[in-house]
Amino acid sequence: MSVLGAGTLLAVWAAPQITSLYQSDSPANHEAFQLTVVFARFLLPQIFFYGLFSILGQVLSARDKFGAMMWTPVLNNVVLISMFGVYLGMMTVPDSVQDITQTQVTLLGAGTTLALAIQALALIPFARAAGFRFRPRFDWRGTGLGKSISAARWTLLFVLTNLVASTVVTRYASAADTALPKGGVGFSAHTYAQTIWSLPQSVIAVSLVTALLPRMSRAVAEHRLDDMRDDLSRALRISGVVIVPAAFFFVALGPEMAQVIFAHGAADSASIVPLGQMLQAFGLGLIPFSAQYMLLRGFYAFEDTRTPFWMAVWISTANIALATACHLLMPPRWAVTGLAGAYAASYAIGLLVTALLLRRRLEGRLDGKRLCRTYGKLTASALAAGTLGWFVARSCSNTVTSTTWAAALGLAAGGLTVFLVFVLLARILKISELRSLPGLR
Template identity: 25%
Template sequence: MNLLKSMGTIGGLTMVSRVFGFAREMLMSRIMGASGAADAFLVAFRLPNTFRRLFGEGAFSAGFVPLFSQRFHGPGGMEEAKRFSEEVLAFFVPALLVFTAIFEVAMPLFVWAIASGYADEPEKFALTVFLSRITFLYLLLISLVSFFSGILNSLTKFAAAAFAPALLNVAMLIALLVVPTGGERSATALAVGVTAGGVLQLLLLWNSARKAGVSLTLRRPKMTPDVRQFFVVVIPATLGAGVYQISQLIDTFFATRLPEGSMSYLNYSDRLNQLPLSVIGTALGTAILPHISRFISQDNPGEAAKVQGQAVDLSMLLCLPAAIALGVAAPPLVAALFQGGRFTAYDAMVTGNVLALIASGLPAYVLVKVITPGFYARKDTKTPVKTAAIVLIANVVLNFALIPPFGIYGLAMAISACSWLNAIMLYVILSRRGHFRIEGWLWSRIGRQLLSGLVMAAALWGTRSLLGDWFAGSVGQRMIGVVALCGVGGFVYFATAFVVGGIDRNAILILLRKKKAV
């Protein structure tokens, strides 16, 4: 398997989406600021995203991709895989329609449950409910997108699914450009943009699946043996994802009880943290799941473990410097990207501090994405449920302990700590079962990558000190300062990693020789 190529396809197109996402967030911060309307929209946007990850992406992929791959690579080939897909879709669509209808009716109650801090502000609460009813339609659309993404990923056709999120960001950008007044009007336009983006994503993925030879017919629901097997796998995965998403809703609950703007600070810091998480962690997790599933179905656990080892090596090579750089350069980075208009210097300062704390858990976030396929490929979706339940309890305890003295910073500390707890537990369990262990050479490689990151941190700190006035200057000066930080940090890290052996030098030299031969 060409892991680097698969990860490059997914990560590169994810980066395109993230660029549009940053443009959207930069414009939104200036138009909306850290206002009550911005907080209301962010709560409304978090609701469908939470259930999307619960039903659409994590749980569905965990259950669907290994089973689809098993049939596709089995004697029945594409015909059996298509039949299986139609049988699952027959249950998936009605369930989504019923679930969406229930929440549209009960939305005030649900918003009160997760954002009761807004109940004392009737106008803000009513706006949050109104926006949530618009954005919740996105759940139906994006869950179907995830269904077709699972089919394409199983066929190792990653491009369309990786690019699809860019359409959501484009739709929201257009909404802001059409209604740039701020307040409730811009928040409503953003909510409409979310649903419009979901329509565009679904059209893209449906058409891509059709071109790949997977044209599906909607059948009447029928409980076949294959559907039973799917539910046996996907229900525990849904429970596991549900525990994690409840943790996210708990974070929302606490954030809505903090001073106005806290949801905005959490959103903008998470946006920057999500860039390496999506480009590295999600891309690698998506790329390796079908391949690990194939090796497991072929009774070749050695190759499956090798794939995971390569993924850990590559993920740490890329995410360790990202985490360290975000920790060192968070304040100027946030100021350069988001400060301006209604988003003040104080807002940028708080967001930067929150980002630095959340980014300390970035390597753990990425490791979870890389380790979890080791369970899902073996159709073990119960173990992640158990670890997620422990993490949920720890999250609640840490929030109650850290938020009173530290406010929004305590919330960020709890998020980071729980990510490390989850990653460590998953790795220990997988290792004790003999499925995957980080061997000596890989520990040594990670240690050298960490050393390279510390050298980079010193270079970044020096560059930040030299360009201190630039980060307090005009937008252009701030952007130039950020480019300088990225350039210096990237050069120092990869140069040091190459010298000390943090990179597989032989692979790099082979790659360079291939390019010269071309």
């Protein structure tokens, strides 16, 4: 915790330098740069609270206590919703950077960090109830810190590797903003699209891994590799029931979803079109992204953090190379959509390499035949469902003149079609994992 606290203080102090990695401080945007630095100093303390939440969450998971880690984010959301309610009710929306007041900045920045602090601190009573006690220790010999520091070193390098790729992509997306400032094709659109795209992964895959990782780690410690392999295979197959159709949903209905969510206020329908296309470009990448995330947990069950670092190097290198090609070869209108596709493709490469290495670690057995059979059936069902959903959405959209209502009708009708057709075909193809999902523990 002391290292986490010191790192957080260092990050807050270095807020201008960190901001300059993503945004240049030029005379034309000096005020925007300074505002970003102020927000960074409000938000960077979240590093400590994210770390605290993760540490306490892992302590509870190791004791097979999963409930608190699942519901404490609700407290975060309650505080955030309340804060945004106050913001919208008491203040006007600024038209430019110069119109943003210090009160607005403080409310948004401090309120967001406060919400996360409450989420993290709420785990302390549950950790104590599970038998965990906070006791400062200075006799560090024999505590296993040497092994922990070695693991943390590779994890830190893993994070830094991903950060390098993220910084490059951010720079390229910001360049599109500069070229077409009102085109809706830059960094903000890319961030919104990626956030929506990652939601299925956050809900299903992360929840599964949180519950299964302690069990897989115990299986490895007791040399029960078959049990560990079965748990990992089951997690991949069950998560695929949600992840695969969600990926095709984004491809089929990404534009409608973007219109319904974002085409309000100052954002018109035309400026939201690129965001919907970014959702489509991200789309199918959700499948390798989620599967690679799951497979990495297989290495963590072996207490191996070195291999995930090298996986991050492979993925980040591919992402940077493909993103650079998009930045140099594509016009600004399409460059950031290309960045989304590059991200998806890089994880497809990463999944292949990760699967090969983990298969070797598991003595040549990864339950590959059953996984390929299940994902083949899921892909066939989702492809048919997505295609029909796309046709239904287009047909419904043509019956309404209002762009907003056309998108809403198309999303509702197309989404319902995707769901019903996928479930029907999954049952016909006897995908047994479909029945396992509602009873997930």
